[in-house]
Amino acid sequence: MLDLENRRPTFVTRPGLPEIGDVLPYLERIWSSRVLTNGGPLAQELTVALQDYLGVAHLSLVSNCTSGCIAALRGLKVKGQVITSPFSFVATANSIVLAGAEPVFADIDPVSLNLDPEQVERHLTSDTAAIMPVHSFGNPCDHAALEEIANRRGIPLIYDAAHAFGVKSNGQSLTNLGTCSVVSFHATKVFNTFEGGAVITHDEQSKAAVERLINHGIEHETSVPEIGLNGKMSELHAAVGLAQLPYVDEIINQRMMIANKYSARLSGTQGVHLVQPSPDVRYNYYMFPILLDTTYPLSRDELCATMEAEGIFPRRYFFPLVSDLPSFQHHSSAEPSNLPEARRVANSIVCLPIYPDLPSVVQDRIIEIVLSPTR
Numbered sequence: 001m002l003d004l005e006n007r008r009p010t011f012v013t014r015p016g017l018p019e020i021g022d023v024l025p026y027l028e029r030i031w032s033s034r035v036l037t038n039g040g041p042l043a044q045e046l047t048v049a050l051q052d053y054l055g056v057a058h059l060s061l062v063s064n065c066t067s068g069c070i071a072a073l074r075g076l077k078v079k080g081q082v083i084t085s086p087f088s089f090v091a092t093a094n095s096i097v098l099a100g101a102e103p104v105f106a107d108i109d110p111v112s113l114n115l116d117p118e119q120v121e122r123h124l125t126s127d128t129a130a131i132m133p134v135h136s137f138g139n140p141c142d143h144a145a146l147e148e149i150a151n152r153r154g155i156p157l158i159y160d161a162a163h164a165f166g167v168k169s170n171g172q173s174l175t176n177l178g179t180c181s182v183v184s185f186h187a188t189k190v191f192n193t194f195e196g197g198a199v200i201t202h203d204e205q206s207k208a209a210v211e212r213l214i215n216h217g218i219e220h221e222t223s224v225p226e227i228g229l230n231g232k233m234s235e236l237h238a239a240v241g242l243a244q245l246p247y248v249d250e251i252i253n254q255r256m257m258i259a260n261k262y263s264a265r266l267s268g269t270q271g272v273h274l275v276q277p278s279p280d281v282r283y284n285y286y287m288f289p290i291l292l293d294t295t296y297p298l299s300r301d302e303l304c305a306t307m308e309a310e311g312i313f314p315r316r317y318f319f320p321l322v323s324d325l326p327s328f329q330h331h332s333s334a335e336p337s338n339l340p341e342a343r344r345v346a347n348s349i350v351c352l353p354i355y356p357d358l359p360s361v362v363q364d365r366i367i368e369i370v371l372s373p374t375r
């Protein structure tokens with residue numbers, strides 16, 4: 001048992017912050033320039049720094065990943081059905097609807113937890129306008145198979161890469177894949193700007209289309225050819241990003257050490273399955289999900305309750321399935337028989353706390369609880 005009196009609660013994550021002294025020079029620049037938003041100098045500087053860090057050529061900063069997904073779908077003129085994963089945060093399907101399209105849920109692969117290309121294939125219709133997969137917890141999708149389907153059908157492949165910051169597969173940034181990729185810089189993410197995100201495209205024209213859409217559809221002062229939204233990143237958020245970016249590799253390394261300790265101590269535990277890392281992937285260790293099967297002594301919810309009694313709050317990501325939410329359950333693809341793997345995963349998964357300053361004594365206790373939950 002941990003000493004609860006003297007300890008703050010442990011949540012699944014704890015936002016990383018740069019040293020406040022690292023932010024102040026940027027704030028001074030904002031105060032002296034009086035440029036607060038609309039693609040100001042700090043946003044431009046962060047754009048270049050992120051393009052360099054991620055190894056991408058065309059990056060547009062946005063106010064959050066959700067507005068980025070809406071702009072990406074709208075920029076590609078996606079109308080009709082978008083095949084996506086039910087095993088995601090609700091923002092994925094919300095953005096499809098808010099962009100004026102219709103989500104179609106296809107089942108996931110139980111090992112990668114990502115859209116299963118064979119299931120995508122099954123849901124293709126003459127109305128399919130795009131595929132929008134999610135790299136769940138930064139675990140790469142089967143890009144080759146998804147790209148083959150998208151190319152064959154001549155439709156865009158738009159990655160919800162909210163979790164994928166800094167992940168590389170075969171040396172290539174995951175954010176460089178697909179017709180475009182959208183990343184989140186939300187407070188809970190590996191790299192955060194409090195709120196924020198980026199859309200990564202592959203040419204100047206697509207980048208300009210996204211940037212017009214996140215600026216109300218304005219082309220220039222007297223020309224507003226389409227309806228847009230306000231999805232711009234402010235200078236304050238860009239300042240946090242610039243101060244944060246130099247720490248990100250260290251943050252990923254610290255997360256890796258915590259993940260390695262979980263893996264070493266928990267692998268082989270009866271009834272507990274780890275999401276298997278692939279040797280050609282440089283992960284960001286955004287989450288540490290475990291899946292429990294029926295041979296584990298407790299149900300997933302009982303395990304969570306046991307931890308919560310000690311002030312430790314793991315998260316049941318992603319539960320419930322998006323397709324079970326009231327806004328989506330009427331879709332024919334939300335039918336439970338269509339999504340057996342996603343349902344099984346959603347009912348058995350729990351993400352254990354992982355963040356750079358997770359105290360070692362707390363991680364030890366989490367491991368002890370998972371190993372001996374009834375003691």
Ligand SMILES: Cc1ncc(COP(=O)(O)O)c(C=O)c1O
Pocket residue numbers: 064065066067088089091092134160162163183184185186196197
């Ligand atoms: C898979 C996924 N997509 C989209 C989002 C939305 O990101 P944001 O909060 O930056 O809009 C999240 C947020 O955590 C997410 O997990």
